[in-house]
Amino acid sequence: MPSVSSTSPIETDALIIGAGPVGLFQVFELGLLGIRAHVLDVLPHAGGQCAALYGDKPIYDIPGIPRCTGHELTQRLLQQAAPFAPTFHFQQLVSQLDRMEDGRWQVHTQHGLHFLARTVFIAAGVGAFLPKAPKIEGSESLSHAQWHYQLGSAADYAGHHVLVWGDTDAALEAALALSPSGSHAARSVTLLHRRDVFQALPETVARFRHAVAAGSVQLCIGQPLRVQTDGSRITALDIATPEGTTVLQPCDTVLVLQGLSPKLGPVADWGLAMERKTLSVDTESFATSERGIFAVGDINTYPGKKKLILCGFHEATLAAFAAAHYLHPEQKTPLQYTTSSTLLQQRLDVL
Amino acid sequence: MPSVSSTSPIETDALIIGAGPVGLFQVFELGLLGIRAHVLDVLPHAGGQCAALYGDKPIYDIPGIPRCTGHELTQRLLQQAAPFAPTFHFQQLVSQLDRMEDGRWQVHTQHGLHFLARTVFIAAGVGAFLPKAPKIEGSESLSHAQWHYQLGSAADYAGHHVLVWGDTDAALEAALALSPSGSHAARSVTLLHRRDVFQALPETVARFRHAVAAGSVQLCIGQPLRVQTDGSRITALDIATPEGTTVLQPCDTVLVLQGLSPKLGPVADWGLAMERKTLSVDTESFATSERGIFAVGDINTYPGKKKLILCGFHEATLAAFAAAHYLHPEQKTPLQYTTSSTLLQQRLDVL
Numbered sequence: 001m002p003s004v005s006s007t008s009p010i011e012t013d014a015l016i017i018g019a020g021p022v023g024l025f026q027v028f029e030l031g032l033l034g035i036r037a038h039v040l041d042v043l044p045h046a047g048g049q050c051a052a053l054y055g056d057k058p059i060y061d062i063p064g065i066p067r068c069t070g071h072e073l074t075q076r077l078l079q080q081a082a083p084f085a086p087t088f089h090f091q092q093l094v095s096q097l098d099r100m101e102d103g104r105w106q107v108h109t110q111h112g113l114h115f116l117a118r119t120v121f122i123a124a125g126v127g128a129f130l131p132k133a134p135k136i137e138g139s140e141s142l143s144h145a146q147w148h149y150q151l152g153s154a155a156d157y158a159g160h161h162v163l164v165w166g167d168t169d170a171a172l173e174a175a176l177a178l179s180p181s182g183s184h185a186a187r188s189v190t191l192l193h194r195r196d197v198f199q200a201l202p203e204t205v206a207r208f209r210h211a212v213a214a215g216s217v218q219l220c221i222g223q224p225l226r227v228q229t230d231g232s233r234i235t236a237l238d239i240a241t242p243e244g245t246t247v248l249q250p251c252d253t254v255l256v257l258q259g260l261s262p263k264l265g266p267v268a269d270w271g272l273a274m275e276r277k278t279l280s281v282d283t284e285s286f287a288t289s290e291r292g293i294f295a296v297g298d299i300n301t302y303p304g305k306k307k308l309i310l311c312g313f314h315e316a317t318l319a320a321f322a323a324a325h326y327l328h329p330e331q332k333t334p335l336q337y338t339t340s341s342t343l344l345q346q347r348l349d350v351l
Numbered sequence: 352m353p354s355v356s357s358t359s360p361i362e363t364d365a366l367i368i369g370a371g372p373v374g375l376f377q378v379f380e381l382g383l384l385g386i387r388a389h390v391l392d393v394l395p396h397a398g399g400q401c402a403a404l405y406g407d408k409p410i411y412d413i414p415g416i417p418r419c420t421g422h423e424l425t426q427r428l429l430q431q432a433a434p435f436a437p438t439f440h441f442q443q444l445v446s447q448l449d450r451m452e453d454g455r456w457q458v459h460t461q462h463g464l465h466f467l468a469r470t471v472f473i474a475a476g477v478g479a480f481l482p483k484a485p486k487i488e489g490s491e492s493l494s495h496a497q498w499h500y501q502l503g504s505a506a507d508y509a510g511h512h513v514l515v516w517g518d519t520d521a522a523l524e525a526a527l528a529l530s531p532s533g534s535h536a537a538r539s540v541t542l543l544h545r546r547d548v549f550q551a552l553p554e555t556v557a558r559f560r561h562a563v564a565a566g567s568v569q570l571c572i573g574q575p576l577r578v579q580t581d582g583s584r585i586t587a588l589d590i591a592t593p594e595g596t597t598v599l600q601p602c603d604t605v606l607v608l609q610g611l612s613p614k615l616g617p618v619a620d621w622g623l624a625m626e627r628k629t630l631s632v633d634t635e636s637f638a639t640s641e642r643g644i645f646a647v648g649d650i651n652t653y654p655g656k657k658k659l660i661l662c663g664f665h666e667a668t669l670a671a672f673a674a675a676h677y678l679h680p681e682q683k684t685p686l687q688y689t690t691s692s693t694l695l696q697q698r699l700d701v702l
Contacts, residue, residue, distance in 0.1 A: 025414050032412065060689035060699050061383065062415050063376050063664040064427040067701075070690075073415055080417040283634040284655030304635035304669050306686050313414040314665030318655050335657050338411035339421075348411050350418075 008114075012038045013327055015107060015117035016086075017094055020048020022297030022312030023123035024077035029320035031084025032344055033333060038117075039086050040109065042093045042128040043260075047074035049125050049298075050309070052260050056201075063310055073309075083349045089113055093128055097270045105292060119323045122279060122288070122295045123316070127262035134258055136237075138227030146234050148255045151177065157186040161250060163237060164191045165224065166257035167198040172208040174257055179216040190218035190249065195242065220249050227254075267299070275301050285322030286315045292326060294319040359465075363389045364678055366458055366468035367437075368445055371399020373648030373663030374474035375428035380671035382435025383695055384684060389468075390437050391460065393444045393479040394611075398425035400476050400649075401660070403611050407552075414661055424660075434700045440464055444479055448621045456643060470674045473630060473639070473646040474667070478613035485609055487588075489578030497585050499606045502528065508537040512601060514588060515542045516575065517608035518549040523559040525608055530567040541569035541600065546593065571600050578605075618650070626652050636673030637666045643677060645670040 014030050016023045019041035027037050043052060050059075050070035058067050068076070092109040100106050100116065107115040131149035139147055148156065151174045164175045171191065176182055178189035191208075196219075198205050211217040222239035225246065229235055236250045264277055273280040273289035278301035281288055288295050296319050297312035305311070324333040338344045345351045365381050367374045370392035378388050394403060401410075401421035409418050419427070443460040451457050451467065458466040482500035490498055499507065502525045515526045522542065527533055529540035542559075547570075549556050562568040573590035576597065580586055587601045615628055624631040624640035629652040632639055639646050647670050648663035656662070675684040689695045696702045 021415075028412070028414075054690050057690050058701070060431075060695075060701065061379070063379075063661070064372075064413050064419070064424055064431065065415055066427065066431040068415070076415040076417065080411075080415065283653075302634075304673075306668060306672065308668060308686070310414070310661075310668060311665045314662045317657060317659060317661060321657060322655070335659070339405050339408050344411070350409070350411065 009106070009116045010038060010114065011116045012036070012118070014038070014119045014121065014323065015040065015105070015115050016121045016123055017041075017107075018048060018123035018125060018297070018299075019043070019046040019088060019090070020123060020125050020297065021050050021073055021077055021309050022125075022316055023048065023121070024074070024081050025313050026121050026123055026296060026316040026320065027081040027084055027086040028077070029317045030323065031081065031086075032338070032347060033320055033324040034347065035320070035324060035327065036084065037086050037121075038089065038115065040089045040092045040094060040107075040113075042091065042130060044090050046078055046088065046090075047071065049129065049262070050074060052129050059309075061308065061310065083347065093130075093265065095266055097266075099290070103292065118292060118327055120293045121316075121319060121323075122267065122293065122299055123297045123312070124267060125262065125298045127264040127267070127299075129260040130263050130265070131256070132258040132261045133256065136224050136226055138229065139254075142227065142229075142234065142254075146253055148253070149257075151184065151255065151257075154184040157184050157253060160186050160253040161188045162186040162190070162253045162255060163220075163249060163251035164189065164255045164257060165193070166191075166259070167193040167200065168257060168259050169200040169204050170259075171257035172198060172200045172204050174255055175217050176207060176211055178255075179211055181216065186253075188218065189216075190220050190251065192220045192222065192224065192237070192239065192249065194221070194223050196221050220247075222247065222249075278305075281315075284318070286319040287322060294323060360457070360467045361389060361465065362467045363387070363469070365389070365470045365472065365674065366391065366456070366466050367472045367474055368392075368458075369399060369474035369476060369648070369650075370394070370397040370439060370441070371474060371476050371648065372401050372424055372428055372660050373476075373667055374399065374472070375425070375432050376664050377472050377474055377647060377667040377671065378432040378435055378437040379428070380668045381674065382432065382437075383689070383698060384671055384675040385698065386671070386675060386678065387435065388437050388472075389440065389466065391440045391443045391445060391458075391464075393442065393481065395441050397429055397439065397441075398422065400480065400613070401425060403480050410660075412659065412661065434698065444481075444616065446617055448617075450641070454643065469643060469678055471644045472667075472670060472674075473618065473644065473650055474648045474663070475618060476613065476649045478615040478618070478650075480611040481614050481616070482607070483609040483612045484607065487575050487577055489580065490605075493578065493580075493585065493605075497604055499604070500608075502535060502606065502608075505535040508535050508604060511537050511604040512539045513537040513541070513604045513606060514571075514600060514602035515540065515606045515608060516544075517542075517610070518544040518551065519608060519610050520551040520555050521610075522608035523549060523551045523555050525606055526568050527558060527562055529606075530562055532567065537604075539569065540567075541571050541602065543571045543573065543575065543588075543590065543600065545572070545574050547572050573598065573600075629656075632666075635669070637670040638673060645674060 014037040016039045055070040095110045096108040098106045175191040177184040178186040222241040225238040279295035281300045296315040298307045365388040367390045406421040446461045447459040526542040528535040529537040573592040576589040630646035632651045647666040649658045
């Protein structure tokens with residue numbers, strides 16, 4: 001028996017897991033065939049690895065685009081998919097995937113979304129991009145209210161002495177947001193990083209330096225060693241300084257922003273045929289070992305596989321045709337061209 | 352024994368047959384792997400079908416390019432391939448392909464080019480785009496000097512009464528070129544078409560109408576029935592008019608510009624495994640049944656094949672990796688990313 005959910009499920013012909021470039025192009029190819037899609041991603045925005053790891057770096061091997069950044073490619077693919085009005089669900093990590101008796105797939109996310117999907121496209125890249133979660137002595141037993149991995153709401157910080165651990169744009173921006181004039185003003189805010197050099201954009205660093213100079217943000221250089229508590233709540237962190245001494249940095253809330261790291265996550269637990277942490281597919285349909293589930297992009301494998309975005313575009317295209325046949329076995333799905341087909345141009349809304 | 356050629360052959364690691372979008376991207380992917388290519392095409396320009404049939408029509412399904420014309424896509428791919436300085440040979444139809452004893456492929460063109468290529472990439476689309484060559488009664492026995500399928504040189508027309516048969520841009524432009532003020536001025540020029548409506552661009556039609564009004568180009572509406580000769584040379588064409596009468600249109604040279612039509616041509620004679628006029632390939636390497644010969648784009652077939660440009664991009668990529676391994680079996684060809692690899696960025700000349 002499938003588990004019973006308290007919320008009414010979202011029913012859809014197609015659910016795409018992953019809003020990276022290949023997931024976005026999957027929306028487009030399904031749309032051309034008249035299939036609407038919902039799209040899930042664990043990140044708070046579209047673009048996947050492309051946006052998270054090289055948003056501002058140039059890519060040179062997208063066919064017909066001699067140079068673009070990850071952000072630009074994402075914007076182009078969002079624009080191309082726009083006529084098909086996909087429904088995006090961001091900051092959603094899929095926790096469970098089960099086959100229903102009627103052949104549909106039941107998908108639950110950690111944040112409580114519930115789908116009934118006739119087809120599922122796993123376009124999850126090298127996995128879900130989750131915040132890196134380094135442990136330090138004593139941090140394991142802390143509640144989420146004291147040890148955060150994302151900025152979240154202002155209410156979590158009001159009146160608190162906050163330590164932000166990290167040197168990325170997100171970390172510096174969070175420290176500024178937590179300063180007295182920021183959107184998440186805390187009682188005090190200190191940024192902790194092992195050295196006085198940051199990975200962030202020069203413009204972000206300049207604003208951060210200005211806030212430090214003005215005294216609205218404190219800066220602490222060193223590595224955290226362990227958490228000091230009064231039994232249940234944080235009181236301070238022990239910090240190893242570059243000079244080899246240990247200092248006590250008082251705080252009652254810690255925000256860890258050490259960047260993102262891909263985790264294959266629950267995909268590995270869904271019973272799909274795998275090979276070296278990737279999903280085995282055939283090259284005719286990019287179907288996995290389970291009927292109705294396709295895998296496209298870096299998460300799949302087949303003889304000759306190259307983990308390139310442009311290969312994922314091809315895979316998503318053939319998967320869309322295979323899905324159309326799976327959803328409507330009684331219909332022919334002839335190949336039509338966007339240049340000449342009135343039907344495709346109607347769907348694209350360019351007539 | 353391989354046949355002996357009088358001209359010194361061009362030796363190359365890679366010869367690409369077809370300068371359409373997939374052939375151009377084949378240049379790029381080979382270039383990233385350090386392999387230089389020569390490219391042949393029967394057309395006088397790059398772009399293949401994409402430029403010949405829908406140069407000014409929009410394409411909507413190139414990933415990351417929501418809309419572009421065939422000409423624009425061609426320009427983008429030429430720009431992307433430019434760092435790898437391919438050598439183009441236009442207006443070359445491959446006539447012969449033979450394996451040499453050393454494993455290389457000997458390729459001859461109808462216009463006398465001769466290559467020795469270690470790998471050959473057939474990116475010939477639906478075949479070579481050749482001028483449509485309608486026959487009319489009496490035209491079979493005429494010499495090329497009287498019955499042309501392309502404008503060619505001005506010397507062929509000086510002092511002649513020329514009939515241009517067609518209504519495309521190329522036909523109208525040729526009639527203008529053959530008019531007294533044109534680059535190929537003839538003694539007289541008449542454009543023949545079955546009705547007084549043309550397929551050409553409005554701007555071309557306007558210039559043509561102006562020349563007709565000025566008397567520098569004649570216009571004859573009707574269908575040619577047969578060629579009249581004085582025994583060896585054309586004297587006139589019999590024309591069926593829309594009113595149902597037959598008129599005699601004097602001329603001594605005919606230029607047929609009825610558009611282009613793809614012909615599979617000699618590819619069918621090269622002994623490669625085929626299926627329904629396409630070349631069978633495997634999806635790991637896009638190799639044909641002959642070692643060192645790859646087939647990419649619309650000319651190949653495999654389970655799931657869709658004749659889409661974006662699929663050809665993927666095929667060209669995997670074929671490039673397979674060719675690199677074939678050319679240098681002793682070397683590893685690891686997958687590198689243009690975003691992060693210094694080697695690739697050096698080859699792209701972007702460092």
